[in-house]
Amino acid sequence: MKTVTDKHRQDSWNVEGGGTLAADRQELREPLVEGRPSLGDVTETVSRVVEGKPTKLWYATVTVTGAVAAWGIFTLLYTAFTGIGVWGNNQPVGWAWDITNFVFWIGIGHAGTLISAILFLFRQKWRTAINRSAEAMTIFAVICALIFPIIHTGRPWVAIYWLLPLPNQMEMWVNFRSPLLWDVFAVSTYFAVSAMFWFVGLVPDFATLRNRAKNKISKWAFTFLSMGWTGANRHWHRYEKAYLILAGISTPLVLSVHTIVSFDFAVSVLPGWHTTIFPPYFVAGAIFSGFGMVLTLMILARKLLNLEQFITVKHIENMSKVLMATGLMVGYAYGIEFFIAWYSGNPYERFVFINRAFGPYSWAYWTMVTCNVFIPQLFWFRGIRRNLLITWIISIFVNIGMWFERFVIIVTSLHRDFLPSSWGMFTPTWVDVSIFAGTVGLFLTLFLVFAKFIPVLAISEVKGILPWAQPKHGHH
């Protein structure tokens, strides 16, 4: 059936003739959606993934990642019942893999909120193709991150008295003057707000799936999850306002979270940690690592879920640009740290940085610099930004490099303190390695489950950015 919409759509796509100025501009730019889909095509492409049966590949991958996650859970229980002595940290390295992994995972989460909130405020329409999965990543990464501070308390079953403002058996409260407590509030707020933001975005898409549902269980589930959304414009009005407010308050939130994580280090008086550059340096690093992970997963997902039409090479290229920009900021921070260590004239400060680059952990330091600063320079070339395989490989290097950044900051600052007689080295145990591997397995398992059962693309948002979707003379 040829409908009015189809005709209208064709007219808007074919504007080479006498189109409006806006339409001409649209045509000159690389389109955000390829292949000229109709509204129904968007619904169909995204819903098909949710409604279809999982593939054999999906089952195989979930089995592997699930097994790794299960192993991680086993080693977590082993730690809880034995004590954190099963880890490699000991004096002088009191924080090691636990906090490295915590900061690593929290950082990964930052791309999701950046894409959903900051790019929304800057009206970057290309975000619509990737915001849903990046937000999902945020939530899963924060779940992985939260495991570490809770387990590193040693007795997680009483950690509630150390983390939350609940008086203990002596009627004492938590110490609000400690940055570690600020972190509890920052990370839990971040988790709650990201989850709400994600859910609000999902409601219209759940309504779409509800209307299409064939069997009883999915009908019931999507009816419940969609909250009874009908797409009424009087509802959209408040919905859009709520989305704008959430984006507005999430923007300072995402900047605050890694700032407060950096306070865990910067507020102490330890050389190597006690620096004022930490908050912006950590935020840039977090966005850098987050985009690294988004690229790693999206390049695979667009292929496996047949979303090439919506997540185009342009999207990948834009993310590569963000990666290069934040990578340069991180590189600048590495340099400034060295300069300030020298300029401060403080011998301990100088020693820590010389020890970082040329001491026993120099291999970790140079791995970090190579992965985070040198390799992303390849993105200066357009051909590389648009080459999916090379971009994917670079994104893996970024993930590795950012893990090493946190390792370098934590371990190299601690292992040689003021008194040479108390120097030591840190070596991870099999438990350290297993728990970290377990969180990677958990993260991937959660992402795979998400990619199968929840629309990976924000259906309503993608529809709204199709070139003909909006009235021509509507907005003033």
Added chain:
Amino acid sequence: MKKTAGISGIYQDPDLVLKAAAEIRRAGYQQFDFHTPYPLHGLDHAMGIKRTVLPWISLVAGVVGAAAALHLQWWTGAVDYPLIIGGKPFFAFEPSIPIAFELTVLFSAIATVVGMFALNGLPKWFSKWQNDPHFLRTADDAFVVTVDAGDPLFHAEKTRGLLESLGAEHVRTVEYDEE
């Protein structure tokens, strides 16, 4: 018992939707709405929707969050159990800012989400229009106009005529079962 929900019609062109919205509003209807798969720019204006009070709810909740955070830190640290830690003051603004900020955001976000759903009358798992086969398409690829039977100007024939004259297709009276 069957009751009349109102009259619905379908549009497939966003420009027609905007024109129709302005005309229905000019005709004096109040209880009408457009159900769309995504928000249409300019439709709020054309329908004459008043600005929502939601931002004020968010603001008040944010202020409450900040006040609660400062009160919590001051009361636990300086009143209920003062304890000298590292020679720091029992209460000072500077170290209280991070938690005050976080709770501002948290309270405000919860109020925004809860407020948005509450003002929209959601969750509500039943709609008077849900039996209309076209209505299912509102979450897919069509714009559906609905004029509620409760509107003072509602008139089965006249309203139908108005929608048809405004280019709506498949204009029909929709009924629903009342428990």
